[in-house]
Amino acid sequence: MATYDLIVVGAGALGAFHAYHAAKAGQRVLLLEKDQYPIGATVRNFGQVVPSGLAGRWFEYGRRSLEIYRDIQSQTDLTVRANGTVYIASDSDEWVLANELYDRYQAIGYPCELLSKLQCLTKYPLLQPDYVVGGLFFPDELSVEPEQMIHRLIAFAQKKYGVDYRPGSVVVDCQSNYGGAILTLANKQRFQAGRVLICSGHEVRLLFPEQLADAGLVVSKLQMLLVEPVAGVTLPGNMLTGLTIRRYESFQECPSYASIPKPEHLAELQKWGIHILFKQAIDGSFIVGDSHEYADATKAEDLGFHTQDYINQLMLTEARRIVTFPLEVRKTWAGFYSQTKAEIFEYDVDENIRIITGIGGKGMSSGAGYAEASIREMGL
Incomplete structure (x- = not known):
């Protein structure tokens, strides 16, 4: 043996x-x-x-x-x-959180940079101008x-x-x-x-x-999309957006987080745990997503292994509000991971x-x- x-x-x-x-x-x-x-x-x-x-x-x-x-x-x-990570704020509340997180990371020496609306649109021309208020960029990620x-x-x-x-x-x-x-x-x-x-x-x-x-393990089911490459469209690094600012743990620790309102137009997206991220693969395609559904780990089958078209369409609609290039879906899939409150x-x-x-x-x-x-x- x-x-x-x-x-x-x-x-x-x-x-x-x-x-x-x-x-x-x-x-x-x-x-x-x-x-x-x-x-x-x-x-x-x-x-x-x-x-x-x-x-x-x-x-x-x-x-x-x-x-x-x-x-x-x-x-x-x-x-x-x-190529770094950028968070794109879409309204004044998200921009406040981006500024507060910037201050905290500056204080501990974690490199980051605030980007104005113009800087965001210059660095990321694929963004819809009406979506962008400003950005928070992390060059080392x-x-x-x-x-x-x-x-x-x-x-x-x-x-x-x-x-x-x-x-x-x-x-x-x-x-x-x-x-x-x-x-x-x-x-x-x-x-x-x-x-x-x-x-x-x-x-x-x-x-x-x-x-x-x-x-106390819970399984989270995530839906993601792979979008076809578009000639001339490139995305260096990771792009995370307003719903991510409203979701991620680091922003939840910001002083203003507890007091920011939840806009009605985001309610259905947040119901399904949707926040929109983009990452371009080496072949030029884009991963777009994701959503979150939950079940006890001992009953993970209850989540199913299918993807729901309704959720995919919610994500695509929000993604089209953020970027200008066409989103032609090549494939969709579900991912699963376990988590615990501890x-x-x-x-x-x-x-x-x-x-x-x-x-x-x-x-x-x-x-x-x-x-x-x-x-x-x-x-x-």
Whole structure:
């Protein structure tokens, strides 16, 4: 039976970065993924690394994540592009919040710049002039290609640090013993390690279902659209808009947030958790979205795996209010991630087995930095 220092179950961003940091620290690491390749939240998102939208320790993890992405990108191509992030305010209330967030980040030395309406339209000529009041720009933030990044990260961890990666490995049992813990796969193959870390996303039924059922985990379903490239239209970096300013945690901590009104024309959009983001892929297409629907993690099927045309049309209508170029939809999809009111679910089954899941929508922006701190905390 093969023996390792650490076995990580789940090869999404959270699991893969834990495996990477542990292996970099000299540990013998086995990374197991139940599917032939990761298909969860890590690949069904915008690929935006935007610490500016996070709050508390997650902002600090995100800031560290920027450094980690850049360090790996200097050694191999993770598809990282350093074109920054802009938040476009569409009314005076959103502009107040943008200014307040600017002041806070200036005070702690996180680079950002306020853009006037004219500066926004000059830098981003694809914007509808009537939409824009001003912008808040973060030059250090990054974007990646979500369907490629995780595969390249795992390949790099394999090649440089010897991570043993085994996709298509469904773990059906995990138990501690005198030497650590033993995992059993569906094909009866067994592995042993001093420590086991389970990063299983919104999968709550295969391993430790009772503990996960009591974790207060909620699954969020997000709808996203891929829009065809348009000749001559480019978008450097990540573009987030007024509904994002009204939603993200960093803005919620601004002094004026609690007092800003909720305009009636945004009510239906906010009912479906819609905020409009744009990111251009390397091939010129645009990812546009997204929406949020919720269900208890033990009843995730209630959300369905379809996308609702009504929600897509709400997003497209709002997106057309923001940008001038035609939005011809190539495909739509739903993404799923788990979250918890406690920010993340960290649970020690015993001294050898730990579960970490429920990071919500923060994984791409803060997962690299969080995993580094987590591995350090585990003493690996």
